[in-house]
Amino acid sequence: MEKMLGYFLMMAAAVVFVANGQEVITVTNGETDGRWGPLESCPPGSRANSYQSSHEANAPVVDDSALNTLILFCDDADATNITSTQGYTGSFQNVQTCPFGAYMKSFQLRVSPAGNTTDNTAVNNIRFKCSNDREINGIGNTGGYWGDYSTECVDGICGLETRVRPDGGVVVDNTALNDVRFTCCTPAHFQVKRHY
Ligand SMILES: *[C@@H]1O[C@H](CO)[C@@H](O)[C@H](O)[C@H]1NC(C)=O
Numbered sequence: 278m279e280k281m282l283g284y285f286l287m288m289a290a291a292v293v294f295v296a297n298g299q300e301v302i303t304v305t306n307g308e309t310d311g312r313w314g315p316l317e318s319c320p321p322g323s324r325a326n327s328y329q330s331s332h333e334a335n336a337p338v339v340d341d342s343a344l345n346t347l348i349l350f351c352d353d354a355d356a357t358n359i360t361s362t363q364g365y366t367g368s369f370q371n372v373q374t375c376p377f378g379a380y381m382k383s384f385q386l387r388v389s390p391a392g393n394t395t396d397n398t399a400v401n402n403i404r405f406k407c408s409n410d411r412e413i414n415g416i417g418n419t420g421g422y423w424g425d426y427s428t429e430c431v432d433g434i435c436g437l438e439t440r441v442r443p444d445g446g447v448v449v450d451n452t453a454l455n456d457v458r459f460t461c462c463t464p465a466h467f468q469v470k471r472h473y
């Protein structure tokens with residue numbers, strides 16, 4: 278009986294980390310407002326090597342939302358971009374790219390935790406670790422604190438889902454991006470027949 282329970286718990290734990298046979302990497306300091314958006318993935322044979330984010334700047338006495346939209350670029354010939362639910366404001370920062378042909382394998386979020394009596398902003402910044410252990414990091418907002426790095430996708434990041442609180446106008450404390458999670462590429466994702 279005990280053995281069966283142990284087996285059952287092991288299976289339950291496995292389900293948490295694997296959706297549709299794909300490993301999902303997460304961090305623990307995301308916020309919880311808004312709904313998870315659709316999963317978008319790189320075309321077969323490619324993985325994410327760059328990102329771009331939009332940010333609403335910190336202004337005194339204004340309801341800011343910090344990080345709004347996250348876009349990943351895949352390393353296919355078209356440099357396909359993928360995004361999940363987008364934010365609604367902010368300016369796009371420069372594209373950040375893993376150097377020397379490397380790809381993105383893990384991430385970290387800078388989050389201003391809920392309960393700020395001045396202005397809640399949720400996710401303020403994001404950075405990624407590349408397969409050659411370089412970090413890529415743009416200019417983000419500086420509220421809150423960096424959390425721990427996620428675990429690593431051995432074969433790179435292939436998809437993303439964002440959790441965004443929709444624009445609530447002037448009656449709510451807007452936070453835009455609250456959390457993000459990524460799916461890892463599977464070996465099967467790279468076993469595509471290429472036509473030249
Ligand atoms: C993403 O791809 C779409 C479709 O090709 C294109 O219209 C859009 O400009 C791209 N966005 C960025 C940020 O490159």
Ligand SMILES: *[C@@H]1O[C@H](CO)[C@@H](O)[C@H](O)[C@H]1NC(C)=O
Pocket residue numbers: 335341388389390393394395396397419420421422
């Ligand atoms: C609380 O909000 C203020 C105003 O936006 C910001 O300057 C500060 O960094 C926030 N505190 C934390 C812990 O994120």
